[in-house]
Amino acid sequence: MAYVSVKGGEKAIENAHQWLAEERRGDPAVEEVAVAQIREQLSLAVDRVMAEGSCYDRDLAALAVKQAGGDLPEAIFLVRAYRTTLPRFGGSEPVDTERMIVRRRISAAFKDIPGGQVLGPTFDYTHRLLDFRLAADGAAPPEPAPLANEPQAWPMPTIGSVFAHEDLLEHDVRSSDDAPFDLTREPMSFPAGRDQRLQALARGDEGFLLSLAYSSQRGWGSTHPLCGEIRLGEVAVEFIPEELGFPIEIGEVTLTECQMLSGFAGSAQKAPQFTRGYGLAFGHSERKAMSMAIVDRALRRGEVGEDVDAPVQDEEFVLYHSDNVEASGFVQHLKLPHYVDFQADLQLVRRLRREHFERLNPSKEAAE
Amino acid sequence: MSAAESRPNEAERYYNYAYLDEQTKRMIRRAILKALAIPGYQAPFGSREMPVPYGWGTGGIQLTAAIIGPDDVYKCIDQGADDTTNAVSIRKFFARVADVATTDNTAEATIIQTRHRIPEQPLKAGQVLVFQVPQPEPLRGLEARETETRAMHAYEEYGLQYVSLYENISAFGRIAATAGYPVMVEERYLMSPSPIPKFDNPKMDDNEAILLFGAGREKRIYAIPPHTRVRSLDFEDYPFEVQTWEENCALCGAEDSYLDEVVLDDAGNRMFVCSDSHHCGQRRAEGHVGPMAGHQLANPVAEDGQ
Amino acid sequence: MSAVERLASEPLLRVTDLSRWYGSIVGCRDVSFEMHPGEVLGIVGESGSGKTTLLKCLSGHLEPTSGQVEFDTRRHGMSDIYGLSEPDRRRMQREDWGFVHQNPRDGLRMRVSGGANVAEPLMNLGRRHYGEMRSATIAWLDRVELDTSRIDDKPRNFSGGMQQRIQVARNLIHGPKLVFMDEPTGGLDVSVQARLLDLMRELVRDLGLAVIIVTHDMAVARLMADRLLVMRRGEVVETGLTDQVLDDPQHAYTQLLVSSVLQI
Numbered sequence: 001m002a003y004v005s006v007k008g009g010e011k012a013i014e015n016a017h018q019w020l021a022e023e024r025r026g027d028p029a030v031e032e033v034a035v036a037q038i039r040e041q042l043s044l045a046v047d048r049v050m051a052e053g054s055c056y057d058r059d060l061a062a063l064a065v066k067q068a069g070g071d072l073p074e075a076i077f078l079v080r081a082y083r084t085t086l087p088r089f090g091g092s093e094p095v096d097t098e099r100m101i102v103r104r105r106i107s108a109a110f111k112d113i114p115g116g117q118v119l120g121p122t123f124d125y126t127h128r129l130l131d132f133r134l135a136a137d138g139a140a141p142p143e144p145a146p147l148a149n150e151p152q153a154w155p156m157p158t159i160g161s162v163f164a165h166e167d168l169l170e171h172d173v174r175s176s177d178d179a180p181f182d183l184t185r186e187p188m189s190f191p192a193g194r195d196q197r198l199q200a201l202a203r204g205d206e207g208f209l210l211s212l213a214y215s216s217q218r219g220w221g222s223t224h225p226l227c228g229e230i231r232l233g234e235v236a237v238e239f240i241p242e243e244l245g246f247p248i249e250i251g252e253v254t255l256t257e258c259q260m261l262s263g264f265a266g267s268a269q270k271a272p273q274f275t276r277g278y279g280l281a282f283g284h285s286e287r288k289a290m291s292m293a294i295v296d297r298a299l300r301r302g303e304v305g306e307d308v309d310a311p312v313q314d315e316e317f318v319l320y321h322s323d324n325v326e327a328s329g330f331v332q333h334l335k336l337p338h339y340v341d342f343q344a345d346l347q348l349v350r351r352l353r354r355e356h357f358e359r360l361n362p363s364k365e366a367a368e
Numbered sequence: 369m370s371a372a373e374s375r376p377n378e379a380e381r382y383y384n385y386a387y388l389d390e391q392t393k394r395m396i397r398r399a400i401l402k403a404l405a406i407p408g409y410q411a412p413f414g415s416r417e418m419p420v421p422y423g424w425g426t427g428g429i430q431l432t433a434a435i436i437g438p439d440d441v442y443k444c445i446d447q448g449a450d451d452t453t454n455a456v457s458i459r460k461f462f463a464r465v466a467d468v469a470t471t472d473n474t475a476e477a478t479i480i481q482t483r484h485r486i487p488e489q490p491l492k493a494g495q496v497l498v499f500q501v502p503q504p505e506p507l508r509g510l511e512a513r514e515t516e517t518r519a520m521h522a523y524e525e526y527g528l529q530y531v532s533l534y535e536n537i538s539a540f541g542r543i544a545a546t547a548g549y550p551v552m553v554e555e556r557y558l559m560s561p562s563p564i565p566k567f568d569n570p571k572m573d574d575n576e577a578i579l580l581f582g583a584g585r586e587k588r589i590y591a592i593p594p595h596t597r598v599r600s601l602d603f604e605d606y607p608f609e610v611q612t613w614e615e616n617c618a619l620c621g622a623e624d625s626y627l628d629e630v631v632l633d634d635a636g637n638r639m640f641v642c643s644d645s646h647h648c649g650q651r652r653a654e655g656h657v658g659p660m661a662g663h664q665l666a667n668p669v670a671e672d673g674q
Numbered sequence: 675m676s677a678v679e680r681l682a683s684e685p686l687l688r689v690t691d692l693s694r695w696y697g698s699i700v701g702c703r704d705v706s707f708e709m710h711p712g713e714v715l716g717i718v719g720e721s722g723s724g725k726t727t728l729l730k731c732l733s734g735h736l737e738p739t740s741g742q743v744e745f746d747t748r749r750h751g752m753s754d755i756y757g758l759s760e761p762d763r764r765r766m767q768r769e770d771w772g773f774v775h776q777n778p779r780d781g782l783r784m785r786v787s788g789g790a791n792v793a794e795p796l797m798n799l800g801r802r803h804y805g806e807m808r809s810a811t812i813a814w815l816d817r818v819e820l821d822t823s824r825i826d827d828k829p830r831n832f833s834g835g836m837q838q839r840i841q842v843a844r845n846l847i848h849g850p851k852l853v854f855m856d857e858p859t860g861g862l863d864v865s866v867q868a869r870l871l872d873l874m875r876e877l878v879r880d881l882g883l884a885v886i887i888v889t890h891d892m893a894v895a896r897l898m899a900d901r902l903l904v905m906r907r908g909e910v911v912e913t914g915l916t917d918q919v920l921d922d923p924q925h926a927y928t929q930l931l932v933s934s935v936l937q938i
Contacts, residue, residue: 008449010460011651018520080417084392187412189585190515196558245392266434274550316513326422326585333423333502340643343629345545352540376768525760525768530797531790533782537804538789538826 025068037061046070047254050060052186052324053079053287054203055086056253056282073205073324080325083184091179093247094237097280100233102156108227109261115156120232123282159229159259169228169261171272192315197299203282204322205290212312213294221310223297225260225277227318232256256281258289262297275300307339375471380519380540386433386466390417396434396589400580403591404447409521410504410588418584425458428500428582432462435496441469443477448485448626448643456485474640486568488647490570491577493594499562501583504590506550506560515638528560529601533586537606546611552599553592561598567610572598615640620651639663684746686711686851686884687732692741694727700908701727707903707913708719713850714878714885716899716916718931721890724908726856733773733854734763745852759895767875768798772845772853776860778837781844782829788827788840793849803867814843818873835866842874846881855887859894871897892932895922904928 020295024031028073039046039062049061068074072281104120108111119125161314163169169238183203188196199255201209233256236246259280264272277297279289298312311317392414401411418426436442442462446455450472458481463470468593471477474489482644491497499584508518510528516583529550536544549566553559562567563582572579572592579592592598602608616623618639625647627640641658642648652661685708694701702724709796710713730789732743734755746752749765755763763806767773775781782791789934792811801807818839829837838858845853858874859867875898878885887898895902895916902919904927912925923929 007455009453013457015454077417077421081419084416084418085387085389087389184414184416186414190410316515320514325417329424329426330502330585331423332421336453336483337447338374338425338484338563339628340565340626341547341563343627343643344567344611346629347542348546355541523764525798527766527794527798529784531786531794534790534793534797534804534807535786538787538808602802605804605805 006289006325019289024067032048033066035059036060036065038065044284045072047123047281047285048206048242048269048288049079049167051077051103051282051285051288052203052205053083054278055079055083061105078330079327090239090241092250093236093240095235095253095255097255098158098229099155100231100257101154102152102231102233104232105229106227107159107229108160109159110156112158113162115153118152118156120132120284152192159232159261170276172276172278178223188319190316191302194296194300197315197319198278198280200298200322201292202221203322204292205327206285206291208322208324208327209291209295210287212298212318213291215310216294216298216312218291218306219344221298221301221308221313223260223262223277223294225262225294227260227290228259228274228276230256230258230286231290232286232334254283256285256289258286258293260293260297383465386436386462386485386562387418388416388430388433393434396430399589400591401433401581403589403600404578404593404617406557407592407596408551408557408559410590412587413589415584415587417430420458420461422585423502424454425481425500427582427589428483428498428584429458429461430584431498431580431589432479432481433466433581436462436466436468436469440466440478441471441476442466443471443474443480444482445480445487446486447628448482448487449645451645473650474646481643484563484565485626485643486564486571488642488644491575493576495577495583497577497579499564499579499608501562501581502585503562503590504550504560504581504583504588506548506558508533521557524556529558533601533603537603542600543606545607547630549608550601554597555599558601559590559592559598565611565626566600566608569598569600572596574598609660611672612641616658617648617651618640618658619663620648620661621658622648622651622654622656684752685709686746686750688742688744689732690726690742690744691729692738694720694731694736694866695739696741702725702731702905702908705903705910706874708771709852709884709886711884712882714883714887714899714902714909716895716902717886717905718895718902719889719905720931723888723905725761725888725905728905729854731857731882732886733771734767735862748851762919768795769848770851772848772850774838774841774845774853774855774858776857778829778834781841782837787826787828788820788832791829791840792843792847799848809845814847815840815846817877832928835862835865836864839873842877845875846883850883852884852886853921854883857889857891858892860889867894874898890922897927903932 002305004147017173039058042062042065045059045065046061049064049072052054053061060082061075063076064078065072067078091333102115102118104122105115105118107117123170141304160169180198181193183199188200191292192200217225234252236249239250240247260277260279261274262277264275275297277293277295277300279292281288281292281298295318298310299315299318301308301313310312384409386393388396393413399411403409403411406589415426415430418429420426431462432442436482442459444455444462445460446452449455454473459470462468473527474480474487475492477495479498480487480491483500486497503605505517510532511517520528533543536542541642545566546558547565548563551559551561551569551571552570561572565670574595574597575592576594578594581590583589600608611626613627615627617627617674619641622642626643628643630641634639637671642651687709689705689707692705693703693704706716717728719725726786727736729736734743737756743755743774745755745766748770749766750758750762755766760767769868772780783794789808789811792814793807794808796810801910807824812825814823820836820839820843822932824832829840830841860871862870867899871894879882885898886896889895899916902913902916903910904925906917908926912919912923913930918919920932
């Protein structure tokens with residue numbers, strides 16, 4: 001095998017890009033997928049890219065999914081990098097999920113609650129049988145689902161209101177009027193406030209949070225969570241322009257919200273109450289919102305006086321490793337050349353081996 | 369790809385000079401100033417997502433983007449070479465977004481961005497060397513927690529590092545670190561020089577240029593201002609040593625540069641060539657020859673547009 | 675005043691009306707005493723007596739609610755230890771003091787060798803000659819009656835009693851003026867305890883160390899301490915020379931404590 005130069009330079013990169021574009025396109029005889037098709041028919045992929053990309057724009061996310069060839073962490077990276085270039089002209093008012101136009105709302109805590117259990121568009125009770133009818137193109141669109149007899153209650157009361165008159169569920173109070181911590185502007189800092197933590201979790205990799213939440217349920221730092229409420233729907237986004245001095249609605253976003261309930265032992269000063277873990281994600285992202293809520297509650301162990309001995313309860317461990325853009329970049333950076341450092345290690349190992357064998361066979365009497 | 373070529377459906381994009389917006393650059397420059405005022409101290413900064421992945425040089429790129437101007441001359445190297453793929457990629461990026469002249473000549477450059485090496489040619493006042501740093505915390509391999517290591521730096525409690533060096537000697541008869549060898553800066557802060565080979569450590573001491581270190585993923589900037597004391601950790605009876613080779617550079621004959629080992633075939637044949645590609649090329653241009661001067665490595669195929 | 679007289683009059687440690695409250699619950703209150711080099715002070719009492727709180731306040735780990743702890747530091751002379759900045763106080767703890775924990779895990783780096791543990795205080799003081807430090811370490815391991823050939827073994831490969839000896843060496847090698855010991859033989863079996871106590875008593879005598887030892891074990895107190903503070907519910911109920919307090923306890927509580935000791 002003759003020596004092959006590793007120096008590819010510009011030409012190699014250009015050719016690589018071209019080949020990549022070819023592979024992304026796939027068989028040219030097959031129709032190109034349109035961004036609109038991805039937006040409409042792969043909407044859950046789009047939702048995840050918006051959530052972890054931290055940018056609510058369905059077309060942008062759909063384009064990213066197309067450009068990434070379906071690799072969602074890659075698509076998320078594209079959206080994040082794009083986000084860096086966007087100017088910021090302010091912050092919205094906090095969205096009011098109590099005023100959500102609810103499409104789906106369930107609670108495992110009660111058999112029935114004011115507003116009812118609304119199943120909505122869910123995978124939950126489907127049978128996971130591959131439907132080969134979907135493989136045939138050009139089928140007629142499905143019949144619209146039938147309407148309910150009565151319109152839905154609005155606003156739909158949230159689980160908090162059920163507990164309110166007995167004060168059984170803790171209230172989340174903002175500790176100050178300062179602007180919330182913004183991870184996209186400042187680096188993470190420990191100990192992390194809840195604002196920083198929730199933001200990191202909202203942007204965090206769904207798979208990582210899912211595994212952590214799962215580990216918690218299996219006893220590694222369990223919070224014994226109960227699903228208080230999940231709701232999915234649209235909320236208005238409001239903004240107060242300086243010139244006007246009052247809020248205007250600038251659009252609406254689809255959100256999935258989850259509140260997990262856990263018990264609390266109480267203390268000498270404080271009567272026992274249920275505590276809450278909170279999850280919120282762009283789009284229809286139940287697995288993400290639920291995992292986020294479980295992990296949020298587990299990370300509050302310090303506040304509620306619990307011992308910390310499982311990974312899910314370890315703030316630095318969870319928050320430092322939850323961002324898949326950072327994780328993917330660093331893991332994959334191992335592909336970059338490391339031969340200079342490796343050369344140094346090679347030298348050392350060779351020298352140590354030489355010394356090792358010389359120690360075992362001291363054959364040379366004369367000084368070197 | 370020329371300016372005339374465009375892909376369908378791609379809207380016209382306008383990027384600010386050097387990609388980052390001015391507020392972000394200002395934020396980074398404030399962190400740089402703080403880092404220069406406290407040599408060796410890791411200043412946190414609000415690192416942004418860049419078009420290049422975390423771990424692939426975003427820290428160095430953000431430092432360069434914050435300080436570069438149209439009159440600068442930019443050099444970018446990886447493992448000492450100007451033409452390794454990542455160096456080419458980053459240099460092209462800045463040529464485009466900063467509209468800046470680029471070079472591979474160390475002496476001509478005003479900003480040199482580097483991954484894992486310091487150029488052989490001594491730097492001069494007015495030059496800035498920007499290091500890409502994967503892990504800014506020298507103690508991270510010994511202590512995983514940021515809250516702990518931050519306290520160690522604040523209290524100047526580096527016992528953990530000292531015992532690690534002691535253990536090296538008792539186990540191997542020498543300090544094991546070969547790259548990213550820890551240093552003390554102005555006898556106050558323990559610092560990681562980034563994964564440069566220890567061969568390059570002495571170059572940092574009392575350097576005329578400004579040395580800036582950027583870790584994008586870990587979100588830290590640190591710096592060594594000109595003429596700063598930088599001391600590699602060692603023991604009096606086990607003093608710091610740089611690497612040496614029995615061979616010289618096969619192409620230019622250099623005796624005192626860092627050498628890359630190049631595998632020639634499956635039979636164990638190898639040659640050693642300067643890691644600093646520009647340094648080697650310059651020596652050959654000046655007439656120096658090594659034992660394998662006719663080798664293809666000395667005469668790379670000319671590239672389009674180069 | 676002559677140097678000798680000055681030495682004789684200035685205490686090494688002066689504690690004045692030291693109190694620490696946790697909200698409305700008393701941790702310790704109104705503790706006052708002085709110590710000179712070469713003295714061993716025992717703080718005894720049951721669990722919950724406040725001796726742990728007192729130890730934390732004395733050793734710079736818990737700021738008292740009121741009162742003062744003054745120590746004759748190497749760098750700053752006689753100082754209120756809580757008046758020092760945190761970095762200065764931590765440096766003083768490293769350079770001037772030793773602290774032997776009940777559980778060796780709390781006082782040793784379990785992941786590095788015994789030798790490295792013992793050498794570390796020297797490196798913290800700025801020593802940089804490996805060979806000299808290693809010799810000093812070997813000398814100290816020998817002094818605490820450990821097999822010096824095991825210098826590179828990690829603490830987990832030693833028994834509990836041996837780990838404590840490593841901890842003692844680590845806390846004496848840098849020549850501290852004052853050493854705190856928190857139940858140093860707790861958790862060890864009786865014969866091991868006895869040997870370790872003998873060793874510590876010998877070292878204390880040979881080095882002229884000042885030691886504050888906290889224990890619930892009256893046998894340990896008798897063996898090690900010159901003077902005792904007997905604590906109950908946060909207060910010092912009796913104080914005096916060890917033999918006097920143990921042989922002729924005045925306070926009812928002390929009498930109870932003394933009478934409940936098993937005579938082995």
